[in-house]
Amino acid sequence: MSSKRSRQKKPADQEFVVEKIIDKRLKDGKVEYFLSWKGFPPSDNTWEPEENLDCPDLIRVYEIEEARRQQAAGKNREAQVDMANNGFDQGLEPEKIIGGTIFQGQIMLLVKWKGKETASLVPSKIANERCPQLVIKFYEERIHWNVSSCT
Structure with a gap:
């Protein structure tokens, strides 16, 4: 060349x-x-x-x-x-947390909003405050309990 x-x-x-x-x-x-x-x-x-x-x-x-x-x-x-304009900022009500990730060193939760087809990433600290029961349910669905019998 x-x-x-x-x-x-x-x-x-x-x-x-x-x-x-x-x-x-x-x-x-x-x-x-x-x-x-x-x-x-x-x-x-x-x-x-x-x-x-x-x-x-x-x-x-x-x-x-x-x-x-x-x-x-x-x-x-x-x-x-997307993170800056999450559903809470738009007055939407969360329906379910459908995923999680780490973005720029911060735990982010993917929140599905009621009446919307799309989801948005929300910092876990905000989700913990605004929809704590959904956060707990999300983690409970993913926990694997080690159940052993006590005899």
């Missing part, structure tokens, strides 16, 4: 090879990429207009990776929004 671009850095023309695309921006309505150059330190990284580049494979790899990062960031934002 030959990723080359001609630039004039000194009086003599030098051929520069793009090592990696680091970032992307729009400037004056045109796409520019922040590039690291093979054989040069990070202090020599530069923003270059897309039309000056001859490295379609590197651009494609960068765009795919960026799409994955954006998708992952979107999922994290959705999870935070």
Whole structure:
């Protein structure tokens, strides 16, 4: 994969090879990429207009990776929004706790709301206060008692 671009850095023309695309921006309505150059330190990284580049494979790899990062960031934002807008905040009544998980170091319970098809994650501390009997029932359904006969 030959990723080359001609630039004039000194009086003599030098051929520069793009090592990696680091970032992307729009400037004056045109796409520019922040590039690291093979054989040069990070202090020599530069923003270059897309039309000056001859490295379609590197651009494609960068765009795919960026799409994955954006998708992952979107999922994290959705999870935070769901937790921030749980049913208690909307005045809904909990029907049942259907699951639990640890999210960002905190025990979260998945609460199904009466009259709704969806459930939302609620911090266990809030569920313990707002619907303690449902929390107890959830844990009781999952406890395995070791019953031994005493003779």
